[in-house]
Amino acid sequence: MQFSDLPDKITMNQLLFYWTFHKSTLTLNWIFSVAIAMVMLSPWMIPLASMTGGPLISLLYKEVARKNDYYFYFNRGLSKRALIVVSLLFNVATGILLLILIQLWTTL
DSSP states (O other), rough: OOOOGSSOOOOOOHHHHHHHOOOHHHHHHHHHHHHHOOOOOOTTHHHHHHHHHHHHHHHHHHHHOTHHHHHHHTTTHHHHHHHHHHHHHHHHHHHHHHHHHHHEEEEE
């Protein structure tokens, strides 16, 4: 993966489209993450699964069932690779925040 695929400057309008794409992957991601946490009986699995397996399942679903959605974003100047990278970065940031919150919650 090359960093040249990401734009040098991201405008607020582009950020809104990245966020819209990311929101479209959240439902399946969180269903998968909570299911894995329930199977493993560990609250620590929710952020870990939401950073790893959940996004992969969501993006696989997007690739198979909603492939035409990428044309909408491409017409606004956003590449498929950039959408995936930014969405994964959002997932990692959310997962790290959840790990910190769970750590604080368990130490109280």
